[in-house]
Amino acid sequence: MTTDRTPLAEAAAEARALVRRHAADLGDPVAFLGAQFDAGLAWVHFPEGRGGRGWSRSAQAEVDRVLSEAGAPDGYARNPIGHGMAAATILAWGDDAQRDRYLRPLWTGEEIWCQLFSEPGAGSDLAAVRTRAVRDGDTWVVDGHKIWTSMAHHARFAILLARTDPEQPKHQGLTYFVCDMRAAGVEVRPLRQITGEAEFNEVFLTGVRVPDTARLGAVGDGWRVARTTLGNERVAIGARPEPREGGMAGLTARLWRERPERRSHGLHRRLLHGWVRAEAARLAGERLRQLMELGAPGPEGSAGKLAFAVVNQELSGLAVDILGEDGLRFGDYTMTRPTELAFFGKDPTWDYLRSRANSIEGGTSEVLKNVIGEQVLGLPREPAVDRGIPWKDIPR
Ligand SMILES: Cc1cc2nc3c(=O)[nH]c(=O)nc-3n(C[C@H](O)[C@H](O)[C@H](O)COP(=O)(O)OP(=O)(O)OC[C@H]3O[C@@H](n4cnc5c(N)ncnc54)[C@H](O)[C@@H]3O)c2cc1C
CATH class of the missing domain: 2.40.110.10 (Butyryl-CoA Dehydrogenase, subunit A, domain 2)
Structure with missing residues (x-):
């Protein structure tokens, strides 16, 4: 690594070099992601040989930006649990044989x-x-x-x-x-x-x-x-850099522009309110990623996940309201078994329905409020009648 560049410039330069070397593999996710792993640009904060370089986490955003602009494949949607939860747990708790066996094919999506x-x-x-x-x-x-x-x-x-x-x-x-x-x-x-x-x-x-x-x-x-997994899960859901154009409010704002006949003072107020909350959630996510520079995700991750659920449900509900009757039509109810996990992006009504799960998956909003109350605000713990009792003696 040269020393005459800032770490972020170094990260961007390395990512551009990877794209140059593997331009022919851009359409082949396994080949490109494999090369990214071997170059230590998969999880830059992981150690060398494990898909990383021991760099600070902030360099990852720079790598991801360069790769996304170049049209490089993103393995997250096909393997969200692998990327968002299992990898960090294997790195933290696995032995060398387990890290060697699991991490690379997890990253490339060869193993979901x-x-x-x-x-x-x-x-x-x-x-x-x-x-x-x-x-x-x-x-x-x-x-x-x-x-x-x-x-x-x-x-x-x-x-x-x-x-x-x-x-x-x-x-x-x-x-x-x-x-x-x-x-x-x-x-x-x-x-x-x-x-x-x-x-x-x-x-x-x-x-x-x-x-x-x-x-x-x-x-x-x-x-x-498991706590390592759960901490990473909440961050994976609540503090991913926002992939949608215009952020969480982007789609709803577009519908607002396209449907002038549906505009009302009330809907406008809800749109502005939603946008402000989406910005606050985005900035809180940014802060959380910075905090994680200092170590593993803590209880603050629960706040990010809670905010994501509230704002995404609010804005997807508003999108359906802007669409009026069209928002109530849901074209295809055929059962499919998706191979990619998406939180949004199919159509506004699908987004609205899928967003109902946001306040359940990865810990319900009620439970996350308990975590924030107890571990961030220092409020008294919930009473637990089963603490210290052998599991077999707990009434079920
Ligand atoms: C889309 C989706 C994907 C999921 N994927 C996975 C997965 O891949 N793997 C996996 O293991 N799990 C998965 N889950 C499960 C998810 O983690 C659980 O649904 C969640 O933790 C809630 O557990 P539960 O459904 O048993 O509800 P319960 O725990 O029975 O909760 C029922 C209700 O009681 C409330 N409640 C419970 N305890 C308290 C409390 N102490 N204080 C206040 N309120 C409380 C809850 O908030 C909720 O409203 C997924 C869930 C969803 C919706």
Whole structure:
């Protein structure tokens, strides 16, 4: 690395050099993303050899800007759980063999990841998971029922939270694994959403054998490992640089310009109000990314995710109101199983319907308010009647 350039200029120069060297691969996501990983420009704050260079996170935005302007592929939409959650967890808790095995094909999208956390009785109260993993020599035998598993239908691997010691209090008897979704005993069934699509699934695990080499972190330490995943999930949802033209308010503002006959003082006031809130959320996201320079995402990530949900629901609702009757027509309700995860961008009515999930996925808005109250504002903790009691003795 030369020293006569600022780190951001260095990052931009390296990204331009990557584009020059791999111009022929721009239309081939696996080839280009592989080259990006090998150049250390995938996650620039990761160590060398792991898709990064040990640079500060702020250089990533510069790399992404140059690559996006050059029309380079973006692997996030095809593998959001891999990119947004699994990679940081593997880096933080995996051993070298696991990092070598998983990170590169995750980045290139050759291997898609999903998240086997939520269960019918364990969503907000995630530490209540009942899926059992029982040790059998060098493997673990896993039985359980997971739900709301986005992208499980085309995932190769899953991050899995399972109970390994029911004698321990609920947060202590958990262990974190990587589960091969092609293993015998994994059954994926689609769950249809309000949009008609089945983006998520329920997953039944019956006698699934997971090698101990696929364990992330120590036995019984799964809750700490899961917290790394959850912190990154909230940032991945709430503080991604805004990909839409005009930001979160962009589409709604365009509809406002295109439909002068629908304008009213009330709708105008809502548009300006929404735009101000979208700007505040964007700037808060920017600040959060800067804070993350100092370390792993903290409870502030919950505020970013909460703000994203509120503003996106507000603005997508306003878009439907601007469209009037047209906003109530939803052309195609055929069940599809998408291979990319999108929060918006298909049509305004789809955006409105999909945005209902924003206040549930990655932690509900109510739960995030609890996190902010307790961990940011220092308010008293919610009472917990099951603290310190062995999990097996907690009434269910
Ligand atoms: C689109 C989508 C994709 C998802 N993808 C995945 C995935 O890939 N993998 C995965 O593991 N999970 C996934 N989830 C699940 C998601 O994490 C859970 O739905 C969420 O954590 C809420 O859990 P729950 O559905 O069990 O609701 P519950 O926890 O039963 O909550 C029900 C209601 O009670 C409220 N509530 C619960 N506890 C409290 C409290 N302490 N204080 C105040 N209010 C409370 C909640 O806010 C909510 O309104 C996805 C969900 C959605 C909508």
